[in-house]
Amino acid sequence: MTSAITVALGERSYDIHVGSGLLSRAGHILRPLLAAPKVFVVTDENIEGLHLEALKESLDDAGLDNHGVVLPAGEQTKSFPHLESLLDAMLEARCERGTTIIAFGGGVIGDLTGFAASVLLRGVPFVQIPTTLLSQVDSSVGGKTGINTRQGKNLVGSFYQPRAVLADIDVLSTLPPRELKAGYAEVVKYGLIDDPAFFDWLETRGVAVVAADAQAGRQAVLTSCRAKARIVAADERESGQRALLNLGHTFAHALEAEGGYGELLLHGEAVSIGMVLAFDLSVAMGLCPAADRDRLVRHLHTVGLPVCLPPLPGGEWSVERLLAHFGKDKKVKDGRVTFVLARGIGQAFLSPDVPAATLKNVLDAAIGRAGVARS
Numbered sequence: 001m002t003s004a005i006t007v008a009l010g011e012r013s014y015d016i017h018v019g020s021g022l023l024s025r026a027g028h029i030l031r032p033l034l035a036a037p038k039v040f041v042v043t044d045e046n047i048e049g050l051h052l053e054a055l056k057e058s059l060d061d062a063g064l065d066n067h068g069v070v071l072p073a074g075e076q077t078k079s080f081p082h083l084e085s086l087l088d089a090m091l092e093a094r095c096e097r098g099t100t101i102i103a104f105g106g107g108v109i110g111d112l113t114g115f116a117a118s119v120l121l122r123g124v125p126f127v128q129i130p131t132t133l134l135s136q137v138d139s140s141v142g143g144k145t146g147i148n149t150r151q152g153k154n155l156v157g158s159f160y161q162p163r164a165v166l167a168d169i170d171v172l173s174t175l176p177p178r179e180l181k182a183g184y185a186e187v188v189k190y191g192l193i194d195d196p197a198f199f200d201w202l203e204t205r206g207v208a209v210v211a212a213d214a215q216a217g218r219q220a221v222l223t224s225c226r227a228k229a230r231i232v233a234a235d236e237r238e239s240g241q242r243a244l245l246n247l248g249h250t251f252a253h254a255l256e257a258e259g260g261y262g263e264l265l266l267h268g269e270a271v272s273i274g275m276v277l278a279f280d281l282s283v284a285m286g287l288c289p290a291a292d293r294d295r296l297v298r299h300l301h302t303v304g305l306p307v308c309l310p311p312l313p314g315g316e317w318s319v320e321r322l323l324a325h326f327g328k329d330k331k332v333k334d335g336r337v338t339f340v341l342a343r344g345i346g347q348a349f350l351s352p353d354v355p356a357a358t359l360k361n362v363l364d365a366a367i368g369r370a371g372v373a374r375s
C-alpha cells in the first residue's frame with residue numbers, strides 16, 4: 001500500500017509517496033509530472049550496485065529517456081569539486097530546462113543534486129528518490145539543498161523544492177545497520193520537537209525500526225514525513241518555526257566539521273549527541289527537568305546511538321573551536337546564535353538568550369566525558 005502526504009506550498013506543492021515496491025513503479029508515477037521525457041539520474045556507487053538497475057528498468061518501461069552519473073559515496077561528495085563535476089556531467093548529457101533531475105540516494109546525493117538542479121540553466125525540475133532512513137524521514141522533504149565548505153556544514157546552498165518524493169521503504173533492507181541507526185536520530189527529533197506521543201511510541205517500537213522491521217519502519221517514515229511536511233508548509237524558508245528542525249544541529253554541525261565530515265561521525269550520529277547536548281543545556285539553564293534529558297539519553301543508548309562525544313583522533317576537543325563553529329551557524333542573528341532548547345520531551349522552542357558561561361560549562365562537561373559511557 002502506498003500513502004501520499006502533500007507538502008502544501010501553493011504552486012510549489014508536491015506529494016511524498018511512501019510505500020513498498022515504489023521503485024518498480026517510479027517511471028509511471030513520475031511520467032505525468034514531467035515536462036519532457038528526458039531524465040538525468042544522480043546516484044552513488046553503493047546504490048548503483050544495489051538498486052540502480054531496478055530504477056532504470058522502471059524508467060525505461062515508462063518510455064523515459066534516461067541518462068545519469070554515479071558519484072563516490074559519502075559526506076565528502078557534498079563539496080565544491082563534486083558539484084562542479086556533477087554540473088559538467090549534466091551539461092555534457094545536454095540536459096535542458098525541461099529535463100528532470102532525479103536524486104537517487106541518501107541525503108548526500110539529495111542535497112548535492114538538489115543544489116545542482118537549482119543552479120543548472122538557472123533551475124531545472126528535480127525529484128527525490130531517497131534510499132536511506134535519514135533521507136526518507138528528513139532530507140528529501142522541504143527543499144534544503146547544499147554542500148559543505150571549509151568554513152562549515154551546508155554553508156552554501158539554496159531552498160529548492162522537489163516536484164515529488166518517492167520513498168520506497170523496501171530499499172531500506174539493504175542499508176547498513178550503522179546508517180539505519182544514524183537516520184533514526186532524525187526520527188527521534190520529531191518526537192522531541194512537539195510530539196511526545198510519538199516519542200512514547202518510539203520507546204516501544206524504536207528497537208524494531210533500527211532492526212529494519214518493515215512495518216515499524218513504514219510507520220516511522222510516515223509520522224516523520226507528516227511532521228516535516230507540516231513544519232515546512234508553515235515556514236518554508238526558516239524565518240521562524242522551521243528552525244525547530246535544527247534541534248541538536250548547532251552542536252552536530254560543529255562536531256561533524258571538527259571530525260572531518262563523515263570521517264568520525266555520520267550526520268545522524270552527530271545529531272544524536274547534539275540533541276543530548278541541547279537537553280543538557282536546557283537542564284543547565286533550569287528550563288527542563290533532568291528526568292526528561294535522562295529519558296532521552298536512555299532511549300538513544302537503547303537503540304545504539306552515541307550520546308557522548310567520541311575521542312577526537314589525533315587531537316583534543318576544544319571549547320573554543322566548537323564555539324567558533326557555532327558563530328558560523330545559519331541561525332546567527334546580530335552575532336548571537338539562536339539555540340533550539342526544550343522544556344521537556346515534545347516541547348522544543350527557540351532561544352537567542354543562552355548565557356555564554358552556561359554554554360561553556362555544558363561543553364566543558366561534554367568534553368570531560370568524551371569517550372566515556374553515559375546512561
Ligand SMILES: NC(=O)c1ccc[n+]([C@@H]2O[C@H](COP(=O)([O-])OP(=O)(O)OC[C@H]3O[C@@H](n4cnc5c(N)ncnc54)[C@H](O)[C@@H]3O)[C@@H](O)[C@H]2O)c1
Pocket residue numbers: 044045046047050073074075078105106107108109111131132133134135138139140141142143144145154171172173174175176179182183186267268
Ligand atoms: N536537506 C535536508 O533537509 C537534510 C536533512 C537531514 C540531513 N541532511 C544531510 O544528509 C546527509 C546525510 O544523509 P544520509 O545519512 O542519507 O547519508 P548518505 O547519503 O551518505 O548515505 C549513507 C550511506 O548509505 C549508502 N546507501 C544509501 N542508500 C542505501 C541503501 N538503500 N542500501 C545500502 N546502502 C545505501 C550510501 O551509499 C552511503 O554510503 C548529510 O550531509 C546531512 O547534512 C540534509
Ligand SMILES: O=C(O)C(=O)C[C@@H](O)[C@H](O)[C@H](O)COP(=O)(O)O
Pocket residue numbers: 138142144153154186238242243245246249330
Ligand atoms: O529541514 C530542515 O530545516 C532541517 O533543519 C533538517 C536538518 O535535519 C538538516 O540536517 C538540515 O540540512 C540542516 O539545515 P541547516 O540549515 O542547519 O544546514
Ligand SMILES: [Zn+2]
Pocket residue numbers: 138186249267271
Ligand atoms: Zn539533520
